[in-house]
Amino acid sequence: MSLYSKKEKSRTKVNDMDIISDFENLKVSTLEKASRISAMMDHITIGPQSVANKDDSNKLENIENEQNSCNIKIPQKTNSSFTHSTISTSNGIYFSSKKILLESEKQRKEEVRKKMDCRINHMKENGRVIQEKMANSRSLMARERERRNEEKLADILAEIERIAEQEEIKRRHEQQLQAQRAQEQKEKLEREVEEYRKRMKEKEELTKIVMVHRGHFTAKYCDIVTLSKNCKDKYAIDMILTANSARIKQLIQQIEPLDEKIKSGELISMDVNVIESLVHHIDDILTTFRTEIEKIDAQYEAELARKAQAASEIQPIVESENIPVGNVVSSQHPGESYAVENNDSKAQNSSVITNQEAVAVLVNAPVTPSASVPKSEETAADSECKEGNLFKYVDKESLQIYIKNQQFLNLYKKTCKDFLQSTATKKFRFECQKAINIPVNAISGVSEQHLRDKYDRLHNLLIGKSSPNVTQHPQGVIFCKDHMAKKIVSQGETLVSSKPEMAFPVAMIVVALWNEHEDFGELFLARLHEACPFTIPIFLPQQESQSNEDYYKSLGCKYSEDGTVEKQDKFLKRMSGLMRLYASITVTRQRKGVTKVHPYGLQHAWRWLAAVFNIEPRADICDLCATLILDMLEVAGNVLWTAYPTQFHKLLILLSEQYYPRMRNVADGGGPLMRLEEFLRNALATGTIHPADGMLPPNFL
Template sequence: MPSFINISDNSGRNLCDISSDFGNLRISALRKASRISDSVDSVTIGPASVVENNENWNENIENKPNNLNITNKNFEKSTIIPNSSSRSGITFSIKKLLLENETQRREEVRQAIDKRKQQMEKSERALQQEMALMREILATKREREEAAELAKLEAEEEKLAQQSEIKKRHEQQLHVQRMQERKERLEREAEECRILKERETLFQRIRNNLRERCKDVGMLSKTSKDKNSVLQMLGPYTMKLKELSQQIEMINEKARKGELTDYDVHLADQIARQGEEILNDCAAEIARIEAFYEEETAKREHEMKLAAANVQIENAILQQAAQQSYAIDGQTLQQLHHDLEIIQPLDGLPETPPNEIASNAPETGATTTDSSSVETVIYEQDHESFQIYQAAKQFLEQCTESQAFREFKESIATKKFRFECQKAINVPVNTISVINGSHLLDKYNKLRNLLSGRSPLNVNQYPQGPLFCKNLLARNIVSQGETLVSSKSEAAFGIAAVTLALMCDFPDFAELLKAHFYKTCPYLIPHFPSKLQGQSDEEYYTELGYKYIDGVVEKQTKFLTRISGIMRLYATIIVTNRRRGVTCAHPLGLQIAWRWLASTINYEVQPKFADICATLILDMLEVVGNSLWTAYPRQCPKLLNLLRQHYYPQVQNCGGVSGGPVARLEKFLNDSIVNNFIPPPEGQLPPNFW
């Protein structure tokens, strides 16, 4: 781009040189004027100048040197004037010189202006050309940018269109998938409804069939000739039919709620078959009674004279047969008791000798076949269990019912502390899982540090703080058995591992935990409370472990499920191994399980406790049975045989039994005896897991 400052002409001069000459000229003129200012007092240059006839002045003018730097050679020659020139000639020469200088100056100025103008025009043309070039470049660049932007916009629009198309296709696929899933769900629901309806229809047919069998049994009793004998014979069958009817009604309750399953239908079918068998047995017995009655009637008609003698002989024979039968039964029971008494644990195993089945303490002596001796043994068994129950109850009352503890629980000042303690206990307990050993160790360390006062929440800041936390933890663990373990039995092993470690660290916590176990479910001792005089039904059922909601006792099925979870957690603690490096005695060893089984078997079964005993025995054997079989391989098979041959028939023949627990117990006993093995519980932790 051309510069507007440095513009040169052909002669090498520029405007700066011209302006410098004018400056020198002005300075020279001013110097001369200052020298002659004293002698000249009028105008001497221009048309208004006054020429005075003063020779001295003229001579001074002529003698003054001309210092003007004039480049024109003709001008230099014309300035040489002889001294003899006249005044007019001098005047003419000065004027002419000045005029020529002025003319020359003007010409130079005009040329410089023209040249400057030409340079400016040239610069302007160059600038215009450059501007035009720049405009073209900018236009080209703008066109390229616009084209690129347009291409970018088109690409983005295309991309958005593709994404929109993909999204549309995806939504269509999702819609089709949802429609397909909805269709499948509707078909599945329709199929489930159809199956459920078929189940209900089949169940109602089975139920009606059982009702018909019950009516047929009643009709048989009405048409019998010997009504007294028939009614006496039908007593056990009537109780059995009543039990079957109750089981059918329980299944019918599930059918009304829409919860009927194939297992329920199968169970109802088995119940109906039992009803058929009872009907057939009743018919056979009634036919036998009828035949016997007719035979006896004929004999009485033909032998009226010998009737009294025949009656006496028959009574004597029946009495002798009964005595022989009792002696045989007593001898068999004595032999079984004796076999169990002489059992000793295997060498090398922990010293947890099992209790005798017929006697809970060695000092009670050998078991006899006398019925009075058996009753005494049962009383001593119940007495010991009752003592354990009372001791646990008193210990819990001393800890939680004291004046200081009640004030601590009711104080407003400790409300926030109690809330923090509850949170610090509930969170670890509710998140216990058998993911790995590190997870269990983390939960155990949190609870141990809390109970020992080494956590950020210092429980020792209040005197009742440690007891409050231990009691709260024990109650929470028992609650886990009622809720979590009752629905997911495998969860018991993680809870039991942490619980056992804490029981070894804090013996008072171990006692509190056992007290809460026994208070919530006294059958763990076992203890079967009797109703006291003046005791209300709610108080009695609460002591039995039932819960009341709005004044209504919980249903039996829910109660059995809940105490089954408690028993499984309790039994899981028994079979859980102590942590590596722990040397303290096991707070609940295998001897506890053996003693419980022995005490329960010796307890005389009552109708209201029959299904409870069957449920808890099954839970105990499923969890602890494998460990007992391993520790006592000779005793366990005999224990199972005693359960199947003597205890199970008592439970089965007891009135008011729900049937489900009894059937499951029978199947377990048969499978264990046939296989000569009890499998380990599902979910049991391996040794040294953590």
């Protein structure tokens, strides 16, 4: 109960006690007045028989007033017979005390009720006023609370805004610092790249200049050899060679370090002066040789003429038989011009790779220069036999591609050797590999948007617009391109080999990236040829000195940890996946909006088939060859027939009537050959090849 309620209750009790006390006093006063009046009244005062007695009434009033003022009690005259029930007056009028009491009680109750009603109304009014005041007070307090809450909220919002402004300023400052650092790093990298390019350009120009002079040196040296071979007086030329051999040998010794520098790319500007000096010296020797040989030849001709004239006078002229130039070296005495020819072999080592050198690379034999010491007839015949046997199974153009592919990969490995072995770049390399593996593994043709997202992620990574920034290291971009190439080739071995239709979305990503990054395309092609040399195509035979493991690895076979080679069916499946990926690239169209020439178009599929048909079938790879031909025809056959309708039809007839029977003659006719035969029969019978499963529509990406 509240304090207010307690006060109101106590106040109500006090008022009730006052009312009861007042009523008791009123009751006593009334009875006293009635008793006094009844003693003085002797006539009727009420009703029609009453006698007005003004004096008596005045007297009674005066007496009453006096009694009231003096508080004198007037004794009541009572009749003993009516003591308890009636009150008599002096006039003989009797009043019933009970009635008087009842009337008094009734009046008292009425007065009490009125007062109580008045009090209740007053209390209600007071309660209403109090409620109104309390309501007003609560309203004021609520408004005050709201005002204070609004002020607090405003203060909080202001503080939050101030903190946000500070954070924004801090963030902008950090962004500016980061942008500044990135810009500085970019400028630094650009300077380093520019310096690197400048150095490489200088080295390239320096190498070109040195190579030009080196060629001049070789040409002049060859001229000396030719002059020495064509000299008619061998005895005289031996004397000249003996006089100049030490000088020539010294020049050869001085040029050998330059050859090493050319191979390693460590030429300096002083080497130009050195090679120019050597060329000048060799030119002097050549001039001396030419002058002396002209004199010797003139003297020799004069001596022959003199001897002929003398012989004609004694006996009939015997004409000497002319000796061909090609046999001059073999007809010389042992040891003649040995120094010149031995040094000539060293000079020829820096020349361009010939077919003979290419053969030597494949059979793991040392290279024999064409101008070296003459070989015996048996050695030359053996070399020609090996070369002819090799080119029976290897297309010459494909062989050149194979050698170029090996050189390209060796150059890349040499360039990135420090980067790949450095522990400082280990984390960076891991982040780059992760950024490549995730989108490459997710490549699929479910939708254009999905495929475009994978292309954008890979392209942005290569141009340095995503995390990690591959341009922060000079070898970062080329490393990412090579890893991307190896990863996509791995997709051909695993994904495409199990799901052939997946070759087309992978091929579309390759073509799109190839358009923007030409060196990526070269790396991809090199990695593909490394994993599957048959995509060149090149089918290397096993050499006499070559182990089975080396031979199988050259074919692309994989070895397990225990040293066992993979099974034939698994090998064929992997090669089939890579071949389908290769063929899909040749038939995949450019993406929307690209007007460039296709980086590796349909003509390469035609070249592959033509190169295969120019190679003699072998029993050990006949199943593989049949499998790959079938893969190429299934993937690219429809497009080839559309592009070259007449020529491709002739090619199929050639395959069916000539090349396939040769394959069947050297093999037992296994499953791959049977499938190829059935495919050719259906294609020639229907005059068409169905498009490959999974081929994407034009402008899909």
